[in-house]
Structures are given as C-alpha cells and as structure tokens.
Amino acid sequence: MSKSVPVRSQSARYRPPLWLRSGHLQSVWPSLFRSVSLQGPETETLPTPDDDELHLDWYRQGSDRLAILSHGLEGHSRRPYILGLARALLADGWDVLAWNFRSCGGVMNRQPRFYHSGATEDLGLVVERGLAAGYRSAMLSGFSMGGNLTLLYLAQQGERIDSRIAGGLAYSVPCDLAGSADMLALPSRRIYMNRFLKDLRPKMEEKARRFPDRIDVDGFDQIRTFHQFDDRFTAPLHGFRDAREYWAACSALPRLPDIRVPTLMINAADDPFLSPACYPQSRQALGPWVTLEMPRWGGHVGFVERARDGYYWSERRALGFVTHLA
Template sequence: MHIADFRPPPGLANRHIQTLLPRCLPRPAFLGRTEILTLPDGDFVELAWASEPPDDTAPVFVLFHGLEGSVHSPYARHLLHAAARRGWRAVLMHFRGCGALPNRLPRAYHSGDTADAHWLLTRLARRYPRALRVAVGVSLGANMLIKLVAEEGGDGLDLTGVIAIGAPLDLAASADALRHGVARLYERHLLASLKRKVARRLARGELPLALTPGALGKLDSLRAYDDAITAPLHGFADAEDYYRRASAGPLLGDLELPTLLIHADDDPFMPPALFARLPAPAFPVHVEVAHHGGHVGFVEWRQGRLASWLARRVGQQLDDWQSTTAAIRAALDPDEASW
C-alpha cells in the first residue's frame, strides 16, 4: 500500500468539504454524442462519447460512474476531459436508467452487475482491435469493475489496465457508514433519487414488486431500499445476500490485470481502515491511500486555483500505460512503434 501524493488546500481538508467541493469547480463542457447500445437481453445502456479521434488506433478510455451518477457528475466531466485532451477516445457508460431515457426491462442496476460492462468492453475490443484500452470505475462503478476483472481473469478482458476510485469494497460496511452523522445527508440524497425513479415505474406498473407508494416512502436507508427493491429485482434473497455476493473486496487477491486503486482514509462512505478488513491485493494491484480526499473529492490547489487532483492522477496513469505499451510494442516489432 502506498501513500497518495494528494494534498488538500489549507482549510479545505475536512472530508465533507472535500466530498462536496467538486460541485463548486468549473467543469468542462460535454460536447459529445450519445449512443444507444442494445444489450443481449433487449434492454439498453446510453454511452456518452466525450471525444472520438478519427484514428481508430487512438487509445480508449471507458468510464463507469457511481450510484445515480451520469456524464453530468463533476468527476465524470473532469476525468473524461483529462483523457480527451491527451487524444484518447473517451466514453462513459450510463448504467441502466441513469441516462436520459428509462430502461425497458423490470430491473435497474447494482454494485455487482458486471454483465453490461463486459458487453460494452467486448464490443469496443471488436471496434478498435488495435487500440490500447483502459477502464475506470468510480464508487459503485469501481466496485463493479473490480468484480468484473476478478471474474474474467487476466485473459478475459483485453485491457491494458484498470483504475478504481473510491470503491465501496465492503458494501454492508458502507451501508452502515452512511447511517451515521453527516453521512446521513448523502444517504438521503441518494435515496431520494433512487425512490423517485422507482415511484414513476411503480405507477406505470413496470416493476414486479409488492410495494405500495406509502411503503416506498417509508424506506429510510439504503439498506432498507436494497432489501425491498435491489435484492428482489435482481435475484438476491435480501440486502445481506446482495452485499455479500456483490462486494468486490474479497476478490482483491484474484486480480490479474494492472490495477490502480485510489482511496481516501477519511471517505465518509466507507468504514475506517477499509483495507485492513480485506484480503491482501494481488501483485498487479497498486493501492494509493490519501489521508484526506473525502468521497471522490480530492480537490487540490494548483496553479493559483482549485483543481481536480483525481483528473491529474488519472492522467498521469494514462500517460504511463500508454508510454509503457508503446515501448513494449516497439521492442517486439519496430513497425508497430507508432500505434
């Protein structure tokens, strides 16, 4: 485990300030396009393409957002921009129902739902077979991505590397952490968004749930929501079964791809000393822990203004993987040095 080089600005180290501060930063505009990707079960996900270089060998950056996130989330804009400005083909996959359109089937998405991401990554490998590809997950998307990498092994995903930011690797412990103190405000915000979507679909009779509007309104925690909605919609016995089967933490020792894990010790969405309760990561995993940063915050002071350290750190990692890959290709075949 390594200490991240993140340093918060003086007076802005508090974990809640760091968590909320990205919302105050100017964020890059999204000027790309949306693609509807049809899934094998007839449903779809929306892809937000932030940049599409004409060269089909341009490296590919795939981003998976957090719970109720989207291309409009501050971290998404900054990370996509960091990749695009380096000439990468940058895309965000919205989980089902998180884009502009409601999804078709009587289900949603969850922290262990790896099939859609796998489908996207295999499609991109076929579209751009000669391009370096990197996948990045944030929060829920990070847990999902780690689980996917563990399930598929080193040969199952044609990726150069993976980055996981603020991953709730112990879902039950994270649900408990959100029940205490100021963290309850985050839980209420997320819960309100989730319940609004479910209320609309229940009113249209689209969900096979024995849940009245009144009962939905009384769900007062993410654990209660997962017990009443996430679990039955997605084949889990209850919330505990979901947390146990979907948590990626127990799989850290199974990772076979180069993986960067970025975590803040003061993340209000996580229990203290998260990695002490998990198995030791496998050899290809590089864990960077910052003393501060909040939940997917990591706002630093750079060049006379507040800026995203996450975007800078992820950009550095993209540069490292791209240069290393180019050097290996050149050594193996000088004619491929320009890939």
C-alpha cells in the same frame, strides 16, 4: 500481458488547502461548485440481450487507446468527475467512452431491473462495444459504485481477460458493500443517505407505475438506509435473496486477488462513505496486481485542486498511472 505491479499502501502526495482538509467538504464541494467544459459527445444507444438499452457517450479523436469510464450511484456520464477525467485523458491522447447505468442519464430503462454494484454484464457489453471499434488497448476506470463494478469485472475476467485491456483505475471504492451501507446508516451520514433516497424515489415510483405487479412503493417514506432500500428493491429485482446476499455477492473486496492487469485503487483516508475494510493493505488481500493508495484527504470522489488548468489531483494521478500501461 504487462508485468504485475507491486502492492503498496501509501499516503499519496495530495495536499489540499487547509480549508479543504475535511472529508465532508471534499465530498460535496465538486457537486456544488465544479463545472467542466468539454465538447459534446457522440451518443449511442446500445441494446442489451434482455430487450433493454444502455446509453453511451463517445469522445473520439482518432486514438488507438480507449478509456471506459463508469459513474457512481445515481450519477451519470456527464457528472463533473466523469468529464474532468475525460478531459484529462483526451488531452493525453486517449479516446473516451463514458456510459450510463440502466435508468441513469435522464432515460428510464425498459425492464423492472435497474442497476446495481455487481451488474458486470452491462459493463461487459460496453467493453465489448468499445473493443469492437478497433482499439489497440483499453483502460477501465470507475468512481464509487462504478469503481466497485470496474474492479469486480476485472476480477471476474481473471486470466481470460482480453489482452487489449491494459489496466484499471478506481476511485473512492465501497469494495465492502455491507460495511459501506453501515457507514451511510450512521446519523452523521444522514445528509448523504437522504440525497440518495431523494434521487432514487422518483425512479422507483415510475417503475411502480410501469410494473405494479413487481414493485410497490407504499411506505417509501419509512426507508432510511440502504439496508432497507436494498432489501426491498435492489435485491429482489436483481435475483438476490436479500441485501446481505446482494452485498456479499457483489463486493469487489474478496475478489481483488483475481485481478490480472495493473490496477490502481485510490481511497481517501477521510472518505465518509467507506468502512475500514475498504482499505485492504496486505498482499494477500490485494493480490499481486492491485495497488492501493490512501491519500490522507480527498473525501468521497473529491480530491479537489484549485489550479489554473482546472484539473483535480485525481486526474493528475490518473495521467501518471496510465503512463505505465501498455
């Protein structure tokens, strides 16, 4: 196993143009204006033990290294931030496997449950499938909720992690789920919360039609926050008593010291989704294997760069990080 990396908390060298030095603008710009061209993937449907399925996108070029990418809340495997990182890693000689959480990517899953921030059993199935393809090494990367999922999975594996997993990379991580829910409940964050609820509503309505004995969407219009949504839907459908229990059980923050592979977490200081606790800076909080970088700017899954090659700063930083992996 590789040597541990030193813990450090720094303002990484990301300097966007003056007009992009806003956490809110950085958070919305890529969704509105970014397009990434990438060859069509080879798709695969991966069955789960509970008679459900996960949908995978493979980008293969014969490498012996695999990067496994996890998207964010209400994202999917072909969002620009996933394709941007995939393109950069492919150019660097990696194969890439991007996957969709249950109910994401345009295909509704079969079970009442959907996805959540601690569904590491699904990520574990994807990792097993990837490693079974014969790769010498693998790297796990995730964005936002997918970042929390990635860190939590690595922490749960701890000392018994497969020796082929060389490291982890996570961006804009709400590793303190309760605190991030509080942030998104603020009036100034209503635009983000409304967007999430707008995307989640048709999914819950479809599930209510399929499972009327389990799911009731009457009064959905009254839901304004993740406190309410997770209390009513996420927690009970996934075996938690309530939202607070769900957040406590699935936050990666207290588990970071259990990680045993080199791992980089990048959280912009101006991220409007993250609570102060999402910026752990002490060795005790991070453990010996995790590095935190805090660029002054970048917003939530932003890190916009206006460059001829189309790369964002986050992708350039990823290439610098993977250079040091086994």
